[in-house]
Ligand SMILES: Cc1cc2nc3c(=O)[nH]c(=O)nc-3n(C[C@H](O)[C@H](O)[C@H](O)COP(=O)(O)OP(=O)(O)OC[C@H]3O[C@@H](n4cnc5c(N)ncnc54)[C@H](O)[C@@H]3O)c2cc1C
Ligand code: FES
């Protein structure tokens with residue numbers, strides 16, 4: 287349970303971090319809160335040559351409103367999002383999601399960017415930011431690019447990040463006054479990773495009616511169809527068609543989504 | 553010494569410390585083996601059990617999945633550093649009065665987490681205490697005594713009507 291040997295650097299600027307990560311032997315790896323990478327290092331599932339700690343780069347820790355979006359720096363912790371106290375054009379959704387992640391001691395260090403880069407199919411930000419229609423701002427040796435959440439998560443533990451790139455921020459679109467948010471994790475124990483997640487965003491003001499099923503085996507299932515909010519049978523059928531497999535195994539997902547839909551249905 | 557060793561300066565239980573650490577050394581091993589502060593216990597070493605919970609800049613954290621090298625410039629407080637803390641003293645009394653411990657293995661992490669709960673959630677009911685303490689596992693007590701101990705401290709701190 288002790289990590290293999292590695293080197294460590296804590297650059298103060300994004301450019302310095304990108305320069306360190308540009309090593310072409312692939313042995314350099316970013317680290318943020320180390321709340322997912324730490325267990326992997328201790329179990330020796332990961333054995334990087336160099337860890338580049340990006341948490342001391344001020345611009346990655348900003349939370350700001352930019353136009354019609356909330357922009358959250360990659361190194362913002364779950365606890366900071368949980369506690370609020372920042373301008374929030376989504377009406378409290380990030381705080382609610384963050385409060386349900388792991389335990390306070392983990393939330394104090396774990397970050398939104400680290401969670402997305404790790405891309406555990408059961409991770410809360412993977413599900414919630416997909417439902418919110420967020421964009422991931424990626425910084426790399428060739429500048430910045432923006433990737434829609436639905437394209438960013440490619441599979442279980444797989445993202446669209448290319449070698450040398452890091453997540454710089456997440457852009458969450460503002461919700462309209464009438465927006466409703468439903469979010470349900472099925473867990474046996476409080477704070478653990480989800481066994482089945484349902485997330486629903488109903489925002490008639492912006493013409494959004496999205497159901498997301500996550501914590502299955504791969505990328506989240508996204509269903510953009512307003513009829514599915516009212517028609518449970520059609521919804522179950524649509525989810526079953528996308529998840530496939532054993533009907534017993536997909537039941538928790540149908541239940542999670544049904545409960546999330548109930549939260550948005552007045 | 554390890555070829556990648558770094559010199560870090562931090563505060564441990566109020567004392568300024570400068571030490572060489574290998575980047576792979578997690579904070580709990582640094583505290584236990586280099587600072588001989590063995591009050592911090594290691595159960596799972598992957599973030600799940602909570603035995604290793606300490607404070608970094610006043611906030612609870614897992615010392616098994618936080619590396620010492622990342623704590624340069626920070627202030628770390630272990631259960632030993634809470635000896636003179638009035639809230640920790642109340643919690644220690646309540647844990648013994650309510651049978652909040654048996655073997656004591658989980659207790660250092662429980663005290664650190666419980667102190668955070670009392671400070672952050674002064675109005676917590678028992679269900680909220682259980683949720684907030686769910687990141688700390690105890691094999692002995694069945695949790696009832698732990699929840700009652702925290703309840704006792706929360707209640708004692710509530711302003712009483714004159
Ligand atoms: C006991 C326990 C329970 C947990 N329960 C939950 C839960 O219920 N729900 C949940 O969602 N999560 C849970 N987590 C995971 C937690 O949310 C982590 O904080 C998160 O997954 C990783 O964030 P981090 O900042 O710690 O990333 P790190 O561990 O530092 O890094 C994780 C990975 O991302 C890479 N990385 C980090 N930052 C960036 C970046 N900006 N750009 C590119 N790559 C980057 C690293 O190289 C690494 O591969 C749990 C963790 C623990 C220990
Ligand atoms: S030893 Fe750190 S959480 Fe178990």
Ligand code: FES
Pocket residue numbers: 652653654655656657658659689690691692693
């Ligand atoms: S008192 Fe023995 S593990 Fe909690």
